[in-house]
Amino acid sequence: MKLQEIASILGCEFGASDVEITGMNTLKDASSSEVSFISNSKYVKDIQDTKAAAVIINAALVEHLPSGCVALVVEHPYWSMAILSKYFAPAIEDENAAPAQIGTGTKISPKAELANGSVVGKNCTILANVYVGSNAVIGDNTIIYPNVTIYRDCKIGSDCIIHAGTVIGSDGFGFASNRLGEHKKIYQNGNVVVEDDVEIGSNTSIDRAVFGSTTIKKGVRLDNLIQVGHNCEIGEYVVAAAQSGFAGSTKIARNNVFGAQSGVSGHLEIAPFNTFAARTGVTKNVKESGKTFAGFPFMDHKTWLKIQGKLARLIK
């Protein structure tokens, strides 16, 4: 899509030389053929170093753009970004892609559906009513139980087990809102990458990234009914018990352990090798390792136990 066409869609003036735009991305990650946007003042520091071809931006911030980066000046950049995201959304299924490729030794139920463009490795088992979307790729020796849905463009490693009813690659929860309280969908044009040796329980939901990938790294163990928001990175060998949830863009380093019904807020970074008791609500970055936390808002587990003791004495 030409940059001039984008300017026209967004109702911006356009006087620059035209270029082909291949997608959208954050200020930090955009390439010179992508459009970015700035809608939150905390990202202003990222403007000057962006490599984006163009940025959807308020007039007041234009002066911060690096030279050669085109300003797409609008009143509501987040809303405009949402409008534009739809134009980069791929078709739900890629009907023109080649039929699914299936490795030797792989068994696929006739009641499963592998969309065009999907690729399944060797010695996999794919049971009834599984759906594998266009251009999704599955490694070797992976077992996918019935009624699992894998959306288009997602990647599943080798030696994985995905239990029934789990959804990988549903849209992240993203939209812009206007002053009337209406919402405009931000198309989630990224994917999910599940690395090797991962087991995911039943009825768990892992959302695709808005840009880039939601990542479940090697050796992770996720239980049932877990939520993983868009653009999360769940580190190697992380363990999360049932009904826990990870809000969007949070990075969990390796070997953290989360008890049942725990939750982690969005945009956090959690250092490796910690334990979070059941029901912990993690509200801030964790920089230490080797600790045990509990409570909401979360605190050292021993402190939490002391507070419970104090509360019990309070009422006597």
Added chain:
Amino acid sequence: MKLQEIASILGCEFGASDVEITGMNTLKDASSSEVSFISNSKYVKDIQDTKAAAVIINAALVEHLPSGCVALVVEHPYWSMAILSKYFAPAIEDENAAPAQIGTGTKISPKAELANGSVVGKNCTILANVYVGSNAVIGDNTIIYPNVTIYRDCKIGSDCIIHAGTVIGSDGFGFASNRLGEHKKIYQNGNVVVEDDVEIGSNTSIDRAVFGSTTIKKGVRLDNLIQVGHNCEIGEYVVAAAQSGFAGSTKIARNNVFGAQSGVSGHLEIAPFNTFAARTGVTKNVKESGKTFAGFPFMDHKTWLKIQGKLARLIK
């Protein structure tokens, strides 16, 4: 079904003139061809104005009935109501209805099942392993991802997106219990109505109403793994993040925002334009607007922050 037959099923005396009964409903909403019931003293005030043809009732309350309304006198009205509900339950699938009607431009996977009597509008996309029940109606331009189940009689609007694994119209959690601790199912003979421009995440459950409709109004955004109980009304443009839950019969006015893992008790009314932080547990009606709440039991967000500070100091 004749009223005399109903009296016979419930083991009641019957001396009135017979009429045809078409269904069951609450005292407030019953029409003159419906049977109602009174099982909870807080609804006594509704007896005198009911238009119901007959009411399942304890002997002690019969005097409150309006003239012309037949008393079906039983010892345990709620249990008797549960018994009767089964007789008004439609077949699971309406095999005699016409084959599904499908609008122009709509793509339906051959692995989806549209039960007889269902109607799908124009330019929809219905992916593999979706089930659409008898007499369910879907508007135009709606996308339904794989492994979604829409039960019979439910209505989905236009321009909606429903992500994989979501269930719309499963039975509300209703039963009567006797003194032996046994349970008798109350058949959930209502439906779910999802209005236009609604997006629902993956693995979410929205229960059908016992009578009438569970309603998801225009522009709502529901994330993954959310519970919406029977007879809820989720107002226009409401936003609810993952793993939140709404207990039965609660009415949420427009543009409320619910954080992840929050919950709202049953039979509440929440005024518009409030924000509920993650994990908030809403236990009472909210009459204000424009506020932010947190905690369980919930309180003003600032108060909650103060209490957390006090608790932290308590243990020093």
Added chain:
Amino acid sequence: MKLQEIASILGCEFGASDVEITGMNTLKDASSSEVSFISNSKYVKDIQDTKAAAVIINAALVEHLPSGCVALVVEHPYWSMAILSKYFAPAIEDENAAPAQIGTGTKISPKAELANGSVVGKNCTILANVYVGSNAVIGDNTIIYPNVTIYRDCKIGSDCIIHAGTVIGSDGFGFASNRLGEHKKIYQNGNVVVEDDVEIGSNTSIDRAVFGSTTIKKGVRLDNLIQVGHNCEIGEYVVAAAQSGFAGSTKIARNNVFGAQSGVSGHLEIAPFNTFAARTGVTKNVKESGKTFAGFPFMDHKTWLKIQGKLARLIK
């Protein structure tokens, strides 16, 4: 499988007379043709009475074994047990079993899949995209809504209703971890038994047992999005509202009632006829009956209300 072969897999010395081993089990429940293990000092008391043919064990504990019981001495018994568990895992589907048996009056959607060896009773309704695994057994008059998955070897009683998207028999959350933080799957070779007259909501997950059965007893009512961990026993007529969770090996006696978003820790025993308010987190055994609990950690409901009052006054 021969015991000598097992010793060889685990790298143990083996000088005993060989026997055929049919499975693995706990010290308490192992028969004389099964292998057991001891990996947690709290089970040392169970060693002396075990009937197991052999026990995977640390050198230091060998002296406690009863005479005739073979010691399979390893450094990390839990890890070795995990390795061995894979050898007793049955095939995902039993392709050589007889085609599914279906009782008279039962309606099965052509889009459902009944694996070889499964048995369905009379007058059942099995809707589209349901999967019933090998050797699973379903009683009479049971209704299974679309997109339900029942894993192999599970048993569902008569007069049950299972709502859409629910998963029965996914693997319990079990693995051993080594000092590098890597995980080894413990194959879950047990099953789930759902007795008669049980209703299970939509998108609920009930895990199969590691050994023996996860049991949902007669008359239970489970709502939507509930987690039942491996080896739980949910007693007769128990009621659990949406998004509640039961961690592994917990035994809930009859007629307990759990509010929405409540949770019970693992390995607990809960006496009958109690009520747990919404969001209660049960952290210890409950020996009383007829009480109402709330809070996390849980306490008497009245105490919890008092503490909330104190907290409210704290900030004034």
